[in-house]
Amino acid sequence: MLENLDVDYDGLIPNNVGLNQDARVRRALETWHPGYIDWWKDMGPEGFQDSLVYLRTAVGVDPEGWAKFGFVKMPDYKWGILLAPKVEGRTIPFGHHKGEPAWQDVPGEYRAMLRRLLVIQGDTEPASVEQQRHLGATAPSLYDMRNLFQVNVEEGRHLWAMVYLLQKYFGKDGREEAEELLRRRSGHQDTPRMLGAFNEATPDWLSFFMFTHFTDRDGKMQLAALAQSGFDPLSRTCRFMLTEEAHHMFVGESGVGRIIERTCQAMREAGIGDPTDSERVRALGVIDLPTVQKKINLHFSLTLDLFGNEISTNAANAFNAGLKGRYREDKLTDDHQLLTATYPVLRLRDGVIVREDVPALSALNMRLRDDYVDDCEGGITRWNKLIERNDCAFRLALPHVAFNRRIGEFTSVETDPEGRLLDAASWQARRDAFLPSADDNAYLGSLMRPVHAAGDFAPWIAPPKAGIDNKPGDYEYVKIEA
Numbered sequence: 261m262l263e264n265l266d267v268d269y270d271g272l273i274p275n276n277v278g279l280n281q282d283a284r285v286r287r288a289l290e291t292w293h294p295g296y297i298d299w300w301k302d303m304g305p306e307g308f309q310d311s312l313v314y315l316r317t318a319v320g321v322d323p324e325g326w327a328k329f330g331f332v333k334m335p336d337y338k339w340g341i342l343l344a345p346k347v348e349g350r351t352i353p354f355g356h357h358k359g360e361p362a363w364q365d366v367p368g369e370y371r372a373m374l375r376r377l378l379v380i381q382g383d384t385e386p387a388s389v390e391q392q393r394h395l396g397a398t399a400p401s402l403y404d405m406r407n408l409f410q411v412n413v414e415e416g417r418h419l420w421a422m423v424y425l426l427q428k429y430f431g432k433d434g435r436e437e438a439e440e441l442l443r444r445r446s447g448h449q450d451t452p453r454m455l456g457a458f459n460e461a462t463p464d465w466l467s468f469f470m471f472t473h474f475t476d477r478d479g480k481m482q483l484a485a486l487a488q489s490g491f492d493p494l495s496r497t498c499r500f501m502l503t504e505e506a507h508h509m510f511v512g513e514s515g516v517g518r519i520i521e522r523t524c525q526a527m528r529e530a531g532i533g534d535p536t537d538s539e540r541v542r543a544l545g546v547i548d549l550p551t552v553q554k555k556i557n558l559h560f561s562l563t564l565d566l567f568g569n570e571i572s573t574n575a576a577n578a579f580n581a582g583l584k585g586r587y588r589e590d591k592l593t594d595d596h597q598l599l600t601a602t603y604p605v606l607r608l609r610d611g612v613i614v615r616e617d618v619p620a621l622s623a624l625n626m627r628l629r630d631d632y633v634d635d636c637e638g639g640i641t642r643w644n645k646l647i648e649r650n651d652c653a654f655r656l657a658l659p660h661v662a663f664n665r666r667i668g669e670f671t672s673v674e675t676d677p678e679g680r681l682l683d684a685a686s687w688q689a690r691r692d693a694f695l696p697s698a699d700d701n702a703y704l705g706s707l708m709r710p711v712h713a714a715g716d717f718a719p720w721i722a723p724p725k726a727g728i729d730n731k732p733g734d735y736e737y738v739k740i741e742a
């Protein structure tokens with residue numbers, strides 16, 4: 261058998277799971293592969309399938325394994341199956357089975373629950389590729405285009421990661437689910453992706469950066485909770501996926517940061533002191549900060565819906581079963597079973613938002629969401645520092661968790677971004693002040709012009725501080741005509 265850190269990179273499917281010794285699973289994956297490539301060509305990045313892209317490929321799961329950069333046509337990318345090293349003697353960290361040896365095989369009694377967790381996670385990965393497929397056509401630079409495609413191929417690899425687990429551990433059911441993952445389509449009327457935010461359009465690059473900042477961060481939280489799983493193969497898969505997810509969030513946070521920087525700079529040069537004077541700011545061809553705030557309001561609220569209902573028996577069951585833990589479960593110091601603990605949850609009671617203590621087991625979605633909100637606050641703080649450094653009198657903020665929600669406690673009400681309840685008429689009247697309006701989207705759309713000269717950037721975004729893989733500023737990250 262291959263050792264954990266050794267990757268067989270020569271075959272069709274690079275892997276460190278010993279596929280060569282596992283004929284059944286290898287055959288299943290090789291059978292699935294052509295359908296995946298068809299899906300990628302149909303639904304992956306549109307228009308650049310023959311271009312050479314400077315991509316990072318994982319060839320190992322140790323830190324040095326990330327060092328391989330090179331030009332590759334996306335359909336030839338080595339997707340592969342990579343698990344983080346096995347921790348000898350690992351035990352189930354939480355739930356009913358806490359302290360028992362971690363499962364190396366699927367525990368029969370939890371088979372259906374585990375399969376569902378894998379399918380839901382797996383479904384988000386190709387969904388985001390589909391959502392982003394038109395963005396190559398309007399990339400503000402070759403640097404950004406390359407980052408988009410890097411995110412896309414890695415989401416493709418995340419699909420492989422879940423499909424491997426389905427095919428290896430779930431037999432015929434798993435093979436059927438793997439096929440279904442290629443069949444659903446983001447935003448499709450009849451066969452949509454499973455979760456709401458993954459059926460939304462990503463029409464422009466500000467949306468893309470917001471998506472990678474906010475929605476990929478949900479991915480990080482979910483993967484972190486699954487990385488604690490008592491089902492060891494899932495834990496190992498997610499631990500490695502988390503190293504890739506970090507880059508996606510970097511793309512989002514730095515992308516929004518570069519937009520903010522460029523806007524502040526243009527305002528300063530033009531002597532505009534009032535950042536809310538959107539008309540004058542837009543006349544400069546940059547994105548006004550109130551529009552950035554509206555996009556935050558939209559993407560943050562859509563992403564909160566991904567955490568599900570605040571009070572959830574499914575989440576309690578998955579925790580009790582030892583399948584899905586809390587964020588950083590291994591760093592927490594309680595009983596890891598939550599037999600008597602409570603947790604505060606925001607609820608709607610007689611038209612008022614109140615905080616209520618509920619059994620902690622039933623509030624695990626809420627807890628993960630709170631950890632997510634804390635993580636998002638960090639990003640807002642860093643963006644605000646950037647605005648402050650540019651002497652601009654504007655501050656960004658996360659909207660209240662009750663704002664613009666379609667799932668959970670606040671579905672039935674509308675609030676302003678501060679969380680004040682609004683009646684239907686006030687919401688209608690003020691909606692366009694809170695969320696991107698048709699005009700805002702049309703303006704953003706008008707800015708989306710491709711920039712293909714190496715080292716050039718669209719006028720609404722600042723260049724990055726450093727290149728990818730320490731490349732110089734004018735590096736040709738994508739050779740469009742290969």
Ligand SMILES: [Fe+2]
Binds near residue numbers: 414418479
């Ligand atoms: Fe992912």
Ligand SMILES: [Fe+2]
Binds near residue numbers: 415476505508
């Ligand atoms: Fe991601």
